[in-house]
Amino acid sequence: MKRIALILACLMIVFACGYANENGANKQGNEITVITSFYPMYVATINITDGVDGVKVVNMTAPQTGCLHDYQLTTKDMSLIETADVMVINGGGMESFMDKVLKQHPKLKLIDASKDIPLLADNPHLWVSVSNEILQVKNIAKQLSEIDPGHSSQYEKNCAVYVEKLEKLKKGMHEKLDGYAGRKIITFHEAFPYFAKEFNLEIAAVIDREPGTEPTPKELEETIGIIRSSGIKAIFTEPQYSAGAANTISTETGAKIYELNPGVTGEALPTAKDDYIKLMEKNADTLVKAFSLH
Template identity: 25%
Template sequence: MEIMISKLPRSGQLLLVMMLVLVLAGCGAKSSGNIVEGKVNVVTTFYPIYEFAQEIGGEDVNIINLLPVGVEPHDWTPRSQDIVNTSKAQLFLYNGAGLEGWVPNFLKGLDSGSKVQAVEVSTGIDYIMTDEEHEHDHGGNEEGHADEHADEHGEEHTDEHAGEHADEHADEHSDSLHTDPHTWVSPKSALIMAENIKNSLLTADPAHKEGYEERYAKLAERLQTLDNKFRDELAKVPNKEIVVSHQAFSYMARDYGLTQHAIMGLSPDSEPRGQDLVELANTVKTEGIKYIFFEELVSDKLAKTLANEAGVETMVLNPVEGLTEEQAKNGENYFTLMEKNLQNLILALQ
């Protein structure tokens, strides 16, 4: 198959790839939402961006979140209807930093007349690079995605910072280094993301600038308060070592003085070696760690195996990548889940 594709012209290769993506994605879970005429239509790739965009946009926007409730984002791919909706939207907001590896081909599949602006909302965050063993692809390869945007779409579908982003990080992306995409898990980084979302709304819809600015100010104040609370409370705990199911908490650890030990790599479906689990069990015993953290949207099997081996308990630490059906029903959101994270960290690190 690879040989046959390579013989096609570049345009044919791209068309075939998109057809395969659509066929495979057609069997996945559905996202929610439809285009609303007369509104600024904003398509977001996963929950935290959706929540921040909704908070800032208010009644002036219609938000369509691609990732369905209860689905973990790392290996999710879009459906054909998602391409149709995004083609008609004014804004397409994605995290970037390698989280949504399907984005370059997704943008190539949009209608040729689409005016949607694609914005990488993690732009401006000081990315964490890692040489962790379990290679992540998050549904695709981020290397060269800025170039792909520029070559195939011109200005209409590209993030205005894509070229700059690629230049700044070109030297960092090598076979041994990967960008950690889990920026939103730190309220400090979430503040930057919220500002990027606000600025994208101002660009797309300057007529409602006052409302966007006012709602953004309220959201930023809440995020700043959460940031201060994480900083102050975690400064008091005597222990700083946490063991988590997958490497999703590096930004939180960096910003609030913790050390993260992960069972799996950047992607929650990467498999650790038996030797890694033995070493982690020894670390748990040596450092006096009392809890192994797991997540609701991925299997807790390895976390419980490690906890049993080390003779400790398990507890939830939520990377807020999405909501479960129950959380959505109960009205949970980024702030309630992060508050629970903080309380669990305080309990575990005593």
């Protein structure tokens, strides 16, 4: 009898300590750990999971990482992935490391925010368009509801609340920018084609054509030539990159430098829920200022 009692006591301790999920992570009750690949996915996901008990959202990459072009997974990243039930990615080719992740963790549930959204020349920067951000938010909510149906009504409600905010943002931005349709802009890298399409702007040139590398002298010369021939008076840099090349172009052409933010960096905190809305409003105001002065 003592032996049976001891076995029962051990079993009770095991169940009290939680269970191991499909990836081997220890869980308490029905807690679900959702990891996001980088900051834009984090902001969208915390809006969808806001107030949902037992759902924890963690951003995998450091909040200042920026776009995941050629990103290499770290040991810390892989350790975090081992604790996850669900991973939210932008998709569209942004997370080139996912083949490795899924090979090592075949039972990890994957949410692709780019599902069924047409790409422009294989460009993955979908979220920089408010319209696409709305589609991505809906994608995340739908796929998360399928994975975790017990909380589907909460996900759907949160999704509706956030989409309403994004629709309001979109309307306000169009009111500010529609009067400048057809304007040509020089951007720092290939983050803004979807934004330009949504607001009928034309990207005349891109300064940093290969992310993370300085433009060649020939590329600089070509961009300078475009600015001089077109009469463009503004260059738009990004806070995530050095403005060295832009400063050179500005010196040569007299074009003034402004800053547009693709929203790939920030503080990964619960209070970041409105970060996307704030930065897009600021982008619209920056464009209005640049266009109205030139």
